[in-house]
Amino acid sequence: MQKGGEIKDTVKFRVKERPYVLPLLLLVFILTFFISFALGRYPVDPITLVKILLSRILPLEETWSSQAETVVFNIRLPRVLIGAFIGAGLSLSGLVYQGIFQNPMVSPDVLGSTSGAAAGSALGILAGMGYFSISAMSFLGGITAVLIVLMIARRVPGQPVLGLVLSGIMISSLFNSLLSFIKLVADTDDVLPQITYYLIGSLSSTRNSDLAACALLITVPAIVLYLIRWNLNVMTLGEEEAVSLGVNTKAIRFTAVVCATLMTAVSTAAAGMIGWIGLVIPHLVRMSIGCDYRKTIPATILMGSSFLMLVDTVSRNLTTSEIPIGILTSFIGAPFFLYLIIREGKKT
Amino acid sequence: MKLEIRNLTFSYDGKKNVLDGISTSFESGEFTVVLGRNGAGKTTLFKNLLGLLKPQKGEVLCDGLSFSDMSIREKARKIAYIPQESNPAFSYSVLTSVLMGTTSMISSLSSPKEKEIRKAYEALEKFHIADLAGRKTNTLSGGERQLVLCARAVAQEAGILLFDEPTSNLDWANQIKTLGNIRALTRDGYTAIVSTHNLEQALNFASRIILIKDGKLCYDASPAELASSSLLSSFYDIDISVEEYKGHYICIPKESE
Numbered sequence: 001m002q003k004g005g006e007i008k009d010t011v012k013f014r015v016k017e018r019p020y021v022l023p024l025l026l027l028v029f030i031l032t033f034f035i036s037f038a039l040g041r042y043p044v045d046p047i048t049l050v051k052i053l054l055s056r057i058l059p060l061e062e063t064w065s066s067q068a069e070t071v072v073f074n075i076r077l078p079r080v081l082i083g084a085f086i087g088a089g090l091s092l093s094g095l096v097y098q099g100i101f102q103n104p105m106v107s108p109d110v111l112g113s114t115s116g117a118a119a120g121s122a123l124g125i126l127a128g129m130g131y132f133s134i135s136a137m138s139f140l141g142g143i144t145a146v147l148i149v150l151m152i153a154r155r156v157p158g159q160p161v162l163g164l165v166l167s168g169i170m171i172s173s174l175f176n177s178l179l180s181f182i183k184l185v186a187d188t189d190d191v192l193p194q195i196t197y198y199l200i201g202s203l204s205s206t207r208n209s210d211l212a213a214c215a216l217l218i219t220v221p222a223i224v225l226y227l228i229r230w231n232l233n234v235m236t237l238g239e240e241e242a243v244s245l246g247v248n249t250k251a252i253r254f255t256a257v258v259c260a261t262l263m264t265a266v267s268t269a270a271a272g273m274i275g276w277i278g279l280v281i282p283h284l285v286r287m288s289i290g291c292d293y294r295k296t297i298p299a300t301i302l303m304g305s306s307f308l309m310l311v312d313t314v315s316r317n318l319t320t321s322e323i324p325i326g327i328l329t330s331f332i333g334a335p336f337f338l339y340l341i342i343r344e345g346k347k348t
Numbered sequence: 349m350k351l352e353i354r355n356l357t358f359s360y361d362g363k364k365n366v367l368d369g370i371s372t373s374f375e376s377g378e379f380t381v382v383l384g385r386n387g388a389g390k391t392t393l394f395k396n397l398l399g400l401l402k403p404q405k406g407e408v409l410c411d412g413l414s415f416s417d418m419s420i421r422e423k424a425r426k427i428a429y430i431p432q433e434s435n436p437a438f439s440y441s442v443l444t445s446v447l448m449g450t451t452s453m454i455s456s457l458s459s460p461k462e463k464e465i466r467k468a469y470e471a472l473e474k475f476h477i478a479d480l481a482g483r484k485t486n487t488l489s490g491g492e493r494q495l496v497l498c499a500r501a502v503a504q505e506a507g508i509l510l511f512d513e514p515t516s517n518l519d520w521a522n523q524i525k526t527l528g529n530i531r532a533l534t535r536d537g538y539t540a541i542v543s544t545h546n547l548e549q550a551l552n553f554a555s556r557i558i559l560i561k562d563g564k565l566c567y568d569a570s571p572a573e574l575a576s577s578s579l580l581s582s583f584y585d586i587d588i589s590v591e592e593y594k595g596h597y598i599c600i601p602k603e604s605e
């Protein structure tokens with residue numbers, strides 16, 4: 001048998017998987033971040049951009065127009081950051097749901113949180129509520145849907161995962177019906193277009209308060225999920241094995257579901273329904289860096305935020321009138337899902 | 349490590365007892381095979397031992413301590429489970445899979461460090477599969493996967509090993525190797541409790557055989573005693589004669605004689 005240092009060296013040598021991926025994703029993230037800032041209806045060249053950003057912490061001579069500063073700090077900064085947070089949050093939710101439900105085809109709306117949030121916000125718009133109340137309604141709708149799902153799933157103790165997925169489908173369908181009903185009774189000239197545009201998924205109407213909510217309710221769950229990263233790995237083995245290995249599966253599942261739902265609900269409240277990202281990004285991450293949550297969590301945060309920042313930049317610059325981001329993610333996500341089905345089919 | 353079951357009674361619906369007052373104990377170094385026909389209650393017994401199901405009556409004790417007083421992590425330090433086949437949603441490296449055995453030794457908010465990696469590597473060495481450490485588990489053969497699961501159980505450092513039909517998905521040679529490995533583990537002091545449907549392998553490898561029928565423990569003896577009794581025929585509802593050839597038992601159903 002090999003001794004101490006020799007074992008350590010062998011293990012590190014053999015198990016180190018693609019160590020360049022995370023630094024590469026970080027580089028892509030930084031590049032995308034600056035590109036998103038620079039491009040738009042009012043372009044800001046990269047050097048001016050860096051100067052403007054640094055001017056808040058360093059005493060730099062002002063060589064740029066006040067218009068450029070307003071664009072960077074008041075328009076681009078909240079939008080780029082919110083895109084980064086939502087991209088990271090939705091992707092991380094997908095990654096966590098897929099592991100907890102042991103199904104790589106699961107996406108964040110599996111527990112009905114997206115449908116619940118959509119119905120909640122539509123109800124808020126219908127009731128003529130203000131912007132903050134609509135966001136709060138959206139959030140409440142998402143959380144309510146998940147709480148109902150969790151309560152139903154408790155009635156199926158022998159099959160916890162199946163119970164969650166099936167009740168999630170049922171509750172999603174229920175909230176979708178509620179959404180359709182709200183649309184049916186909404187004023188077709190005024191309220192219906194507002195609901196439709198709100199739900200289509202866009203970062204164009206996000207505000208600084210959304211940024212604060214996303215920053216808090218995506219960062220905190222992401223930290224919690226990173227702390228339980230090893231248990232998330234073990235959970236993918238299934239209930240019996242995870243329990244026999246010493247994992248408190250109920251506590252971990254509850255924590256993971258609550259964290260992922262918070263991230264999904266706050267994202268939907270801020271930007272409407274942005275689909276597919278929670279399915280596409282975790283798959284790309286696993287294809288590039290493997291399945292270990294110790295690596296996939298940081299990789300998903302970087303790739304998810306880069307992806308949404310990039311898609312948002314495209315949506316802002318592709319045509320004169322902005323294309324809602326939800327439409328673009330669906331254009332990318334749907335063919336990717338088809339590709340996954342064909343790939344899985346070939347495997348079996 | 350001694351595992352004791354006292355009057356274990358379990359029912360899924362509160363009406364029909366799937367386990368009906370089972371009492372027995374398992375000592376260190378024993379290789380016990382649990383035999384039972386489909387639906388006899390073997391899986392339910394294992395789930396009760398693992399704490400996945402809570403018995404309506406009775407208790408399970410390990411070295412005198414009741415499982416009901418232990419946390420999930422404490423139980424994992426006592427009893428390890430080796431499933432027929434592990435099918436994680438995603439494929440991990442062999443080393444990561446074996447490292448999962450050390451989960452109960454680390455904080456819930458932490459991940460394995462150098463000490464655990466060393467333990468996992470030593471467990472791989474024990475089964476001569478250290479060279480597979482970097483391979484993905486979905487690229488392994490059935491026999492190799494079974495060895496990885498055994499290594500994971502060893503890394504878990506639990507004294508009692510619960511094997512659920514460990515040979516059912518393996519070719520004949522790997523079946524013999526797996527049973528040989530289990531026997532070697534019991535010689536190292538582990539307590540092995542193995543469920544199987546292979547009567548012949550049970551007679552040839554176990555040090556003790558338990559028969560479960562309709563949730564009741566109906567026979568508990570050494571393979572030699574069981575081989576010489578007429579109980580097997582009534583247990584399986586088929587005429588079986590057990591012949592001994594060069595120290596090995598061969599089971600012959602009457603119809604094929």
